[in-house]
Amino acid sequence: MPFCDAHLHLADFTDAEGSITLARGAKILLYSASTNLRDSARNLELARGSPDLIKAFVGVHPSDAAKGLDEKELESLSTRATGVGEVGLDPKYSAVTERSEQLRIFRVQLEIAERLGRPVQVHSRGAGEACLDNLESFDPPSVLLHWFEGSELVPRAAAKGYYVSFGPAILYSKKLAGIAKSYPRNLILTESDAPVTYSPLGEAVSGPSLIPSVVFFLSQLLGLDFAEMALTVSENSRRYLEGKKG
Numbered sequence: 001m002p003f004c005d006a007h008l009h010l011a012d013f014t015d016a017e018g019s020i021t022l023a024r025g026a027k028i029l030l031y032s033a034s035t036n037l038r039d040s041a042r043n044l045e046l047a048r049g050s051p052d053l054i055k056a057f058v059g060v061h062p063s064d065a066a067k068g069l070d071e072k073e074l075e076s077l078s079t080r081a082t083g084v085g086e087v088g089l090d091p092k093y094s095a096v097t098e099r100s101e102q103l104r105i106f107r108v109q110l111e112i113a114e115r116l117g118r119p120v121q122v123h124s125r126g127a128g129e130a131c132l133d134n135l136e137s138f139d140p141p142s143v144l145l146h147w148f149e150g151s152e153l154v155p156r157a158a159a160k161g162y163y164v165s166f167g168p169a170i171l172y173s174k175k176l177a178g179i180a181k182s183y184p185r186n187l188i189l190t191e192s193d194a195p196v197t198y199s200p201l202g203e204a205v206s207g208p209s210l211i212p213s214v215v216f217f218l219s220q221l222l223g224l225d226f227a228e229m230a231l232t233v234s235e236n237s238r239r240y241l242e243g244k245k246g
């Protein structure tokens with residue numbers, strides 16, 4: 001596949017089948033992340049239907065972490081999944097303190113990913129440093145920091161070989177462009193985080209079909225031609241999925 005949407009939420013789509021057909025036509029591989037265990041089961045079902053196109057990530061997002069976690073159920077889902085995600089920390093949803101449920105659930109999921117040897121997808125908004133602190137005490141085979149905004153943490157994340165995925169927000173965010181420019185090229189992935197929409201791009205615009213535009217933007221930013229950039233991202237995505245550290 002020439003393109004990869006390394007982080008989106010197919011279980012949240014109103015018309016997942018239509019988007020999957022479009023992605024197949026545009027040759028965009030889909031790594032579908034989960035918000036809760038119900039999504040996780042749905043992602044596994046979608047991946048079973050299109051195993052060449054869709055890779056299922058199962059897990060509980062920081063937005064749902066305060067509701068608790070059936071650890072046995074997650075472990076059983078994880079054995080059938082490609083990876084674990086979307087996991088992470090975000091103080092916007094509930095407290096992130098040493099004894100918080102959000103932190104405990106993040107760590108439980110990192111432990112499962114490490115034990116089962118699954119790549120993880122990490123949400124780190126407002127908690128980049130705490131995410132890295134916790135990631136460093138586990139050893140999952142590979143780590144993707146999705147929509148990563150911690151400019152000051154770039155050297156630390158890059159030194160650990162963590163992948164970073166850039167989405168449509170890079171088309172208008174100077175901060176994200178700055179991170180992409182300073183991040184090692186062999187660790188860069190692309191994502192849509194769909195069905196998220198991006199108001200500067202118009203509310204109707206969303207989905208994996210934005211991926212080639214993100215690749216084009218990255219190619220201009222990094223001084224590569226489009227095909228070279230697409231190939232680089234595609235190879236990075238494959239290595240990440242295979243659990244290879246950058």
Ligand SMILES: [Zn+2]
Binds near residue numbers: 009086193
């Ligand atoms: Zn997401």
